[in-house]
Amino acid sequence: xxxxxxxxxxxxxxxxxxxxxxxxxxxxxxxxxxxxxxxxxxxxxxxxxxxxxxxxxxxxxxxxxxxxxxxxxxxxxxxxxxxxxxxxxxxxxxxxxxxxxxxxxxxxxxxxxxxxxxxxxxxxxxxxxxxxxxxxxxxxxxxxxxxxxxxxxxxxxxxxxxxxxxxxxxxxxxxxxxxxxxxxxxxxxxxxxxxxxxxxxxxxxxxxxxxxxxxxxxxxxxxxxxxxxxxxxxxxxxxxxxxxxxxxxxxxxxxxxxxxxxxxxxxxxxxxxxxxxxxxxxx
Amino acid sequence: xxxxxxxxxxxxxxxxxxxxxxxxxxxxxxxxxxxxxxxxxxxxxxxxxxxxxxxxxxxxxxxxxxxxxxxxxxxxxxxxxxxxxxxxxxxxxxxxxxxxxxxxxxxxxxxxxxxxxxxxxxxxxxxxxxxxxxxxxxxxxxxxxxxxxxxxxxxxxxxxxxxxxxxxxxxxxxxxxxxxxxxxxxxxxxxxxxxxxxxxxxxxxxxxxxxxxxxxxxxxxxxxxxxxxxxxxxxxxxxxxxxxxxxxxxxxxxxxxx
Numbered sequence: 019x020x021x022x023x024x025x026x027x028x029x030x031x032x033x034x035x036x037x038x039x040x041x042x043x044x045x046x047x048x049x050x051x052x053x054x055x056x057x058x059x060x061x062x063x064x065x066x067x068x069x070x071x072x073x074x075x076x077x078x079x080x081x082x083x084x085x086x087x088x089x090x091x092x093x094x095x096x097x098x099x100x101x102x103x104x105x106x107x108x109x110x111x112x113x114x115x116x117x118x119x120x121x122x123x124x125x126x127x128x129x130x131x132x133x134x135x136x137x138x139x140x141x142x143x144x145x146x147x148x149x150x151x152x153x154x155x156x157x158x159x160x161x162x163x164x165x166x167x168x169x170x171x172x173x174x175x176x177x178x179x180x181x182x183x184x185x186x187x188x189x190x191x192x193x194x195x196x197x198x199x200x201x202x203x204x205x206x207x208x209x210x211x212x213x214x215x216x217x218x219x220x221x222x223x224x225x226x227x228x229x230x231x232x233x234x235x236x237x238x239x240x241x242x243x244x245x246x247x248x249x250x251x252x253x254x255x256x257x258x259x260x261x262x263x264x265x266x267x268x269x270x271x272x273x274x275x276x277x278x279x280x281x282x283x284x285x286x287x288x289x290x291x292x293x294x295x296x297x298x299x300x301x
Numbered sequence: 302x303x304x305x306x307x308x309x310x311x312x313x314x315x316x317x318x319x320x321x322x323x324x325x326x327x328x329x330x331x332x333x334x335x336x337x338x339x340x341x342x343x344x345x346x347x348x349x350x351x352x353x354x355x356x357x358x359x360x361x362x363x364x365x366x367x368x369x370x371x372x373x374x375x376x377x378x379x380x381x382x383x384x385x386x387x388x389x390x391x392x393x394x395x396x397x398x399x400x401x402x403x404x405x406x407x408x409x410x411x412x413x414x415x416x417x418x419x420x421x422x423x424x425x426x427x428x429x430x431x432x433x434x435x436x437x438x439x440x441x442x443x444x445x446x447x448x449x450x451x452x453x454x455x456x457x458x459x460x461x462x463x464x465x466x467x468x469x470x471x472x473x474x475x476x477x478x479x480x481x482x483x484x485x486x487x488x489x490x491x492x493x494x495x496x497x498x499x500x501x502x503x504x505x506x507x508x509x510x511x512x513x514x515x516x517x518x519x520x521x522x523x524x525x526x527x528x529x530x531x532x533x534x535x536x537x538x539x540x541x542x543x544x545x546x547x548x549x550x551x552x553x554x555x556x557x558x559x
Contacts, residue, residue, distance in 0.1 A: 028417050029414070029417050031413075031414045031417075031418065031419050031420055032414035032415055032417070034414075035410065035411050035414045039400065039403070039411075111396075111397065112397075112398060112415065113375075114375065114393075115375065115391070115393040115394050115397035115398065116375070116391060116393075116397055116398040116415050117373045117374040117375050117389065117391065118415050118416075118417065190323055190324045190327065191323055192323045192324055192325065193324070196324070295376075295377035296377075298370070298375045298376055299315060299316075299376065300318075
């Protein structure tokens with residue numbers, strides 16, 4: 019695997035070129051294109067906020083900020099994985115006719131989605147600044163310093179999964195449909211729209227602790243929750259008649275999550291490596 | 302002299318998939334599916350010395366392109382081993398390694414990146430590439446608007462200016478006009494004289510094979526049928542084509558008898 023890493027580093031200029039091209043296409047070389055690409059998640063956040071707050075009567079103060087803190091990372095998951103199913107197919111000509119390390123393709127796909135995510139995060143930061151400085155008179159939370167760690171872990175996780183998805187899609191054409199279904203379900207299974215504490219209160223009391231740990235074993239759940247906990251202050255609210263209070267950040271589970279994310283990256287790369295020589299024939 | 306390319310006992314088998322496989326099919330057939338294979342190459346042994354120029358001839362479907370793809374590493378052989386020495390450049394098709402939406406100029410960077418070159422290494426050669434391909438102002442137009450000849454010019458210019466140790470060219474030079482073909486062969490002759498690159502090219506142009514290659518390999522039905530001096534091999538090859546034009550081998554699936 020060491021040889022593969024060195025090879026990828028030798029091709030860093032290709033990664034740069036591929037990412038640059040993706041970004042250019044996404045923003046259509048215009049400032050307006052950039053705003054359009056951000057408008058979509060913001061409209062969704064506004065819609066969900068209205069439905070949850072005013073129709074379903076969930077009372078969590080500053081709900082939209084909590085939602086945004088996990089929604090943007092979730093968009094990164096969604097776009098990063100959905101694009102990865104097609105990335106080999108898009109570069110079919112290149113794969114069939116030019117020898118180069120194939121890892122470059124899923125890597126640059128995740129990286130270009132990462133850049134998009136970072137740009138979107140700027141909006142979140144502005145949003146939160148307005149919130150805390152002007153409305154609450156407090157400063158940004160120190161949890162912000164953890165943001166790079168969260169982003170790196172999430173990128174590792176997505177890259178590992180992207181390696182697996184694009185490999186399977188090279189052999190089975192219907193992978194992307196199954197993936198899209200899973201991602202749709204995933205949005206409701208991970209604590210993006212709702213606080214993780216809600217899951218905690220709904221679990222049977224006798225087995226609550228270990229069941230909750232099991233739930234948090236999913237790196238998606240831990241990561242989405244960590245974004246909320248580290249960027250936002252603890253809250254107290256009520257959901258469907260239950261009082262819900264913030265649980266403290268579980269650093270033990272976070273460490274487990276970090277190990278999982280990095281392991282997924284290596285396992286995914288290994289899976290890809292063992293099958294990459296077949297891509298040129300199968301695509 | 303060191304060997305640039307060593308192919309020993311190379312065989313390549315392709316699985317015939319028919320239609321696109323789906324997960325549903327995999328589950329429904331659950332291992333009952335009968336797999337069909339075709340033998341594209343059988344027990345190929347070729348050694349190319351450093352600085353040598355080798356042409357490959359053979360009818361359509363004989364396995365020439367598969368052989369090039371195995372040498373450059375796009376395909377992995379089913380059996381046998383392959384050793385190559387140094388950096389490769391492959392022109393397997395017109396516009397291979399180009400991105401259609403980028404301009405010719407941007408594609409020089411992109412293609413260089415696909416080869417694993419750095420930005421500085423590409424810029425060093427940029428002027429020579431632009432000058433050699435002679436595309437004029439078209440260099441700033443998207444590559445998807447290019448004709449076959451223009452694609453070939455750009456590809457060949459990048460291929461030879463980046464000075465690879467091994468240059469693999471599939472039958473693409475045919476689309477160039479007479480003057481540019483002349484220029485290409487002159488360039489290849491210069492490379493050959495300098496002894497810096499090893500050249501392996503597939504051709505249907507027998508004058509190119511006899512006039513340029515030190516050696517010609519005739520691939521027939523996935524096997525090396527003849528390997529020797531260009532004139533000798535080409536004469537034999539032309540004799541057979543002339544002798545029985547109606548008996549030209551059809552495309553057929555070569556199944557493994559063993």
